Amino acid sequence: MSIADTGAGREIAARVERFVREVVAPYERDSRRDHHGCPTGDLVAELREHARAAGVLTPHILADGSHLSHRDTALVLTATGLSPLGPLACNTAAPDEGNMYLLGKVGSPDIQRRFLAPLLEGRVSSAFFMTEPAAEGGAGSDPMMMQTTCRRDGDHWVIDGRKAFITGAQAAGIGIVMAKAEAGACMFLVDLPNPAIRVDRVPRTIDTSMPGGHCEVTISGLRVPASQMLGEPGEGFKYAQVRLAPARLTHCMRWLGACRRANEIATDYANRRQAFGKVIIDHEGIGFMLAANLIDLKQAELMIDWCADVLDGGTAGISESSMTKVAVSEALMRIADRCVQIMGGTGVTEDTIVEQVFREIRAFRIYDGATEVHLWSLAKKIRRDWKEARQ
Incomplete structure (x- = not known):
């Protein structure tokens, strides 16, 4: 089933799907994992060499640097998501995919040459330093609580603060750091590793698909050349919105692919496993769960298609991406849970x-804005629209 009837997306997605199913999926049992269970750098590098040879590395960005439409991107990223390793192999994983989009939209020619080009080539990974430790009252769902500061010092900016849940910071070669100045929030591009950015710990988390985990870091006296500020001082939150709506949506795309694959596995199991005198799909309790999965998969697909269409129309799509993130993450959670249940004991094994898909989707309901935060934001919009309609 395709999300959008567009030729470029369909052709690229078909090549990506073949690659993920035939080349990447066999690596799912590869033992190269760190002590948190995340893929190691050498495993990712090997997969990317395969993707490069197959012509499916960074497939959502064309040779001239232009992006596919969001609707075409949906087809391609859903195909990469058919394996938890697929986005890493094809260089469409978070946070790199969102960072590439942001730098392509906002970065100066020099920043794009120095920082975007290596990302597009899949030679380095990146990290987005925005979230801060909740125990210290830092920014999370409410970015206005940001405590990390930056101050101008001649031709440099000096940054100090603490960050938390910074995905892949340990192995990243590029960082985008958010901090607040008197003028407001700012973003900076940083070469990593840097002695002024110290990884304090990497907590064990329920998800294991992102190399390096989600780090807690201290930034102490980080000096960044003024030329490495992204855009203008005080515009950081505006740039975050440029990244946010598409990034929410691309998360939905990738995990839709993962749940399609999980449902295929559960369907195959249900058609083979015998219990009480017949294959278990013929028991209504199992058959109905698979039927419900088909409905949730289609609804998730349609929500992604609708939101992609809004973004392709040139509007910000913040409310639409909130609705889509809620609807899709909750639908995919139902699907993943049913797949585990259908497969019984086998479903909770490796x-x-x-x-793994079940664990990853559970985390997805939180990152890029928990379901409840998006619902609260939408409720505020409903109230605001109601008031404006009566003025």
Whole structure:
């Protein structure tokens, strides 16, 4: 099933799907994992060499640097998501994919040459330093609580603060750091590693698809050349919105692919496994769960298509991406949970990717804005629109 009837997206997505199913999926049992269970750098590098040879590395960005439409991107990123390793192999994983989009939209020619080009080539990874430790009252769902500061010192800016849940910071070669100045929030591009950015710990988390985990870091006296500020001082939150709506949507795309694959595995199991005198799909309790999965998969697909269409129309799509993130993440959670349930004991083992997909989707309901934060934001908009309609 395709999300959008567009030729470029369909052709690229078909090549990506073949690659992920035939080349990437066999690596799912590869033992190269760190102590948190995340893929190691050498495993990712090997997969990317395969993707480069197959012509499917960074497939959502064309040779001239232009992006596919959001609707075409949906087709391609859903295909990369058919394996938890697919986005890493094809260089469409978070946070790199969102960072590439942001730098392509906002970065100066020099920043694009120095920082965007290596990302597009899949030679380095990146990290986005925005979230801060909740125990210290830092920014999370409310970015206005940001405590990390930056101050001008001649031709440099000096940054100090603490960050938390910074995905992949340990292995990243590029960082985008958010901090607040008197003028407001600012963003900076930083070469990593840097002695002024110290990884304090990497907590064990429920998800294991992102190399390096989600780090807690201290930034102490980080000096960044003024030329490495992204855009203008005080515009950081505006640039975050440029990244945010598409990034929410691309998360939905990738995890839709993962749940399609999990549902395929559960369907195959249900058609083979015998219990009480017949294959278990013929028991209504199992058959109905698979039927419900088809409905949730289609609804998720349609929500992604609708939001992509809004973004392709040139509007910000903040409310639309909030609605889509809520609807899709909750639907995918239902699908993943049913797949585990259908497969019984096998579903909670590492014998298939179903168990991992369940864990990853559970985390997805929180990152890029928890469901409840998006619902609260939408409720505020409903109230605001009601008031404006009566003025």
